[in-house]
Amino acid sequence: MMVQYLKAPCSTSSDGSGLLFLLKAMWRQIKQLFVPPLLARTLLCSALLFTNMFGYFGLGLWLPEIFNRFEAFYSSHPNETVSVCELTNMSKKQAEISKLSDCSARSVDERVFINTMIIGAVCLLGNITSGLLAGHLQRNTMPVATMLLAGVSAATIYFLRSSLQNLIISCIFLSAISTGNFVLTSVVVDIFPTSIRAMAVCTAILAGRVGAIVSNLLLGHLLDISCEVPIFLLGFTVMYVSASSGHLAHPLPFLSIFPKFSLNHAFPVRSFNFHVLLSLVHPSCPWSSNSSSTLLFVL
DSSP: OOOOOOOOSOOOOTTTTSHHHHHHHHHHHHHHHTSTTTHHHHHHHHHHHHHHHHHHHHHHTTHHHHHHHHHHHHHHOTTOOOOHHHHHHHHHHHHHHTTTSOGGGOOOOHHHHHHHHHHHHHHHHHHHHHHHHGGGSOTTHHHHHHHHHHHHHHHHGGGOOSHHHHHHHHHHHHHHHHHHHHHHHHHHHHHSOGGGHHHHHHHHHHHHHHHHHHHHHHHHHHHHHOSHHHHHHHHHHHHHHHHHHTTOOOOOGGGTSSOEEESSSSOEEEEEEHHHHHHHHOTTOOOOTTOOOEEEEEO
16 A cells, blocks of 8 residues: 655644553444444454354364374275264274373374375465455455355365375365455455454454354364264355355445546556545544645555
8 A cells, every 4th residue: 555645634632642542543443343334344254254264273173183083094994994974983982992091102193294284285375376366356256266165175074085085175175265264354454444444354353263262162062962063064154154255345435436547557546635534543633624635545
């Protein structure tokens, strides 16, 4: 963002650098997020990040354990196949038998770490690709596509019968859902006014962190009930994010009513009086009607 302006027509009060002024500014921004016309967008973005991280951290933290169980099973049963749920039930029985065994005797297969590094590399490629495609697609295209792919791949885990299949589906799931998380956060920045974008992002991410905590607490209890329930719960929850992402709003009207011009073909710029923006940041600031201060920003 490039900003050019003349002297601001007002200055902060004597307590402008104090804690009270900071708290008032924070409260002013939070209050704007939870009243119309921004209330619907705040709730939508918070729900999207909540469900996104619910699936991201819920299943993402469980995948290395699945890798380890597959490797342990195939090392002792090289000519057999097993599903994830069968493997989970077998692990439960073994855990009941070895409750009094020494925990230090447990080991993690080295393939688990190699698979984790492969998944990380694939996720990095997904994020780079999303950055290259961001300027060529509509705002809601990438969230819908990535979260739909993540939801389908999460549900597919139920049908896996080998460590290789698990690796492929895990790469698809984590790459898609991490890219979706990245894109959703970018969309939050795009659909809120400049004066409260930072607070909007923080609010949405806070909801996402709550979703991550809930998923980790909930999945442990659900796995004790049934293996199928958490897998399909995560899959359909992430698919819900995909469907809801199609309702992401367009930029606020005040960003489109000003004339657009360009410094060059790559950076379109909008221009309007500086007091329009500052009145959003600090509504109590007095303004002169003939102020000539102007703000230029790149969209």
